[in-house]
Each structure stands twice: as structure tokens, then as C-alpha cells.
Amino acid sequence: MRQCPRRHAPGGTLTLAARDLPAEEATRLHPHQTTSGESEYYVLLEVTDTGTGIPPELRERIFEPFFTTKPQGKGTGLGLATVVSIVNKRGGFIALDSEVGRGTTFRLYFPATEASEAPSASPEQGISGHGELILVADAEASTLDLLRTVLEANGYTVITARDDTELAAGLAQRPAAAIIDAALPTVVQSSPVFASLSTDLPLIGVCGEDAETCRHRVEHLPVRVWLSKPFTASQVLQALREVLKA
Incomplete structure (x- = not known):
């Protein structure tokens, strides 16, 4: 696993890491997210913090557009919704682990493909732009x-x-x-x-x-x-x- 230098900020630490993951392991960990035969490997990106964690009652909503727990004018709630859109467009998915008081880890899984292969269809196929x-x-x-x-x-x-x-x-x-x-x-x-x-x-x-x-x-x-x-x-x-x- 490749791990970037940790970034320290008041109150916590942010760690970024990346590694290749066999498709069998990804399927075992997330059987409802992966599709058999898509790729032999996934590229896994992990973003981990040592913050306050996300309460269970909020975890189902954090990816909703415009959902935010921040005060009015302090956040739009579009950040995670945008990340999900970008990851899904590339055939990937996101997994979340969080514990209140200990921190949160987001895991982004991307199917690994050969550079010569044609890109797979995306949810936005047919409605993307052409430089407009x-x-x-x-x-x-x-x-x-x-x-x-x-x-x-x-x-x-x-x-x-x-x-x-x-x-x-x-x-x-x-x-x-x-x-x-x-x-x-x-x-x-x-x-x-x-x-x-x-x-x-x-x-x-x-x-x-x-x-x-x-x-x-x-x-x-x-x-x-x-x-x-x-x-x-x-x-x-x-x-x-x-x-x-x-």
C-alpha cells in the first residue's frame, strides 16, 4: 500500500493511502457493490481521519445532495454527493467505516482496466457534454x-x-x-x-x-x-x- 504523508490539523490527522485489491477480496468485503467479471483488480483509495466520527443515524444521509449538519451558510452538502457521482461514473463505489469519537474512513473502489480497453458505460452516458x-x-x-x-x-x-x-x-x-x-x-x-x-x-x-x-x-x-x-x-x-x- 502506498501511503501519503499524514497531514496534521488542530484536533486530528488525515491519512491518504492507495493499493491494488484483488476483485475476489473486494467481492468478499462488499458482495452487493461489486460485479463479477468486471475486473481482476480494484484500485482502492482510503481517506482516514481521527475526527469525531459520524453518528449511525446520519450515515445513511451523508451522500444526499444538499444534506449537511453545518450551520446555514457554512456548508452546501454537495461535497460527498459530487464525490459519489464521480466515483460511480467510473464504475466504482464507496464504502464507509466510522466510529463516534474515533474517526472515519472512506474507501473508494475503482475497477482497474488496461489503458487500451474502451471505457465502460457510465450512468451519465448520453447526457454528458462535448466542450460546451x-x-x-x-x-x-x-x-x-x-x-x-x-x-x-x-x-x-x-x-x-x-x-x-x-x-x-x-x-x-x-x-x-x-x-x-x-x-x-x-x-x-x-x-x-x-x-x-x-x-x-x-x-x-x-x-x-x-x-x-x-x-x-x-x-x-x-x-x-x-x-x-x-x-x-x-x-x-x-x-x-x-x-x-x-
């Missing part, structure tokens, strides 16, 4: 980074915006489509940036509250498709394909 430029506007940097990760992992080119200046600069690049959070202050205030917004721009609205409230708030924008939080990576990709093909 997508503008994503949201007030939270963490949300922008995570959506960028999902979209770029699926073939799109991404530009992000958090305010009027960045939004104007992004629109000036003539994106193929835009994903805009209805709670973004510049949206709520009907910013002049949107005055010249082309009705031809495929626009996806993101809503984290009552749908009717969202629609009323941005009725001045030509939203074609709505996404309600929480949503999955596949739903974002499907929405993009829908508006781009319209």
Missing part, C-alpha cells in the same frame, strides 16, 4: 466549485459568477447555457446585467424553496427548466442536455 461553455452563477463559492467539478468531469467547460461583475463577464463570453440560483442577490434585485439577456440563452433556474416563490422572483428571466434542491448530478446533466437540444 456553461455559466454557473451562485453566491456560494463552494457550490460553484462543486458544480464545476461535476460539469467538467462530464465534458463541459465552465465559468462561474458570484456577483454582477463576474456575471456580466460570463455572459459576455456567450455561454451555450447558464445555471443560475434564484436566491442569488443579483437575481433577486433584478440587476441591470439581465436587461440585455438574450431570450435565446438556454437558462436553468435553481430553487431551494417553494417553486412558485422562485418562479415569481425571477419571472423577468427566460428560465426554461427548473431544478429544485436537492438535485443529483444526473438531474443537472439531464437538464443541460434538454435545454441545449431545444
Whole structure:
């Protein structure tokens, strides 16, 4: 096993490790996750911390999009959901071990394949992008980074915006489509940036509250498709394909 140097932080230690794992052992450990004949080996990545651990009642929900135990404005809940999307796209899966008061280990399993082999089909096959430029506007940097990760992992080119200046600069690049959070202050205030917004721009609205409230708030924008939080990576990709093909 290859193990990276441990990173120490106040309150705990983070350890990263990687090794090859025979498929038989992976199947024995996780019989409901592996598929016979996929690969002779898995590449196993382990991320271990010595933190507070995850209570049993939360373990079933930590991979849900937008689920978080952090205070409002301190976290989006998209981190683990994005990781799951990326791992599943590559035919892998994630296992979790955690004990309250002792720490947590995430194990990421990826089927090992020869470089010459064609990649296996992914859950997002047919709805991935082909280099199209997508503008994503949201007030939270963490949300922008995570959506960028999902979209770029699926073939799109991404530009992000958090305010009027960045939004104007992004629109000036003539994106193929835009994903805009209805709670973004510049949206709520009907910013002049949107005055010249082309009705031809495929626009996806993101809503984290009552749908009717969202629609009323941005009725001045030509939203074609709505996404309600929480949503999955596949739903974002499907929405993009829908508006781009319209």
C-alpha cells in the first residue's frame, strides 16, 4: 500500500493511502457493490481521519445532495454527493467505516482496466457534454466549485459568477447555457446585467424553496427548466442536455 504523508490539523490527522485489491477480496468485503467479471483488480483509495466520527443515524444521509449538519451558510452538502457521482461514473463505489469519537474512513473502489480497453458505460452516458461553455452563477463559492467539478468531469467547460461583475463577464463570453440560483442577490434585485439577456440563452433556474416563490422572483428571466434542491448530478446533466437540444 502506498501511503501519503499524514497531514496534521488542530484536533486530528488525515491519512491518504492507495493499493491494488484483488476483485475476489473486494467481492468478499462488499458482495452487493461489486460485479463479477468486471475486473481482476480494484484500485482502492482510503481517506482516514481521527475526527469525531459520524453518528449511525446520519450515515445513511451523508451522500444526499444538499444534506449537511453545518450551520446555514457554512456548508452546501454537495461535497460527498459530487464525490459519489464521480466515483460511480467510473464504475466504482464507496464504502464507509466510522466510529463516534474515533474517526472515519472512506474507501473508494475503482475497477482497474488496461489503458487500451474502451471505457465502460457510465450512468451519465448520453447526457454528458462535448466542450460546451456553461455559466454557473451562485453566491456560494463552494457550490460553484462543486458544480464545476461535476460539469467538467462530464465534458463541459465552465465559468462561474458570484456577483454582477463576474456575471456580466460570463455572459459576455456567450455561454451555450447558464445555471443560475434564484436566491442569488443579483437575481433577486433584478440587476441591470439581465436587461440585455438574450431570450435565446438556454437558462436553468435553481430553487431551494417553494417553486412558485422562485418562479415569481425571477419571472423577468427566460428560465426554461427548473431544478429544485436537492438535485443529483444526473438531474443537472439531464437538464443541460434538454435545454441545449431545444
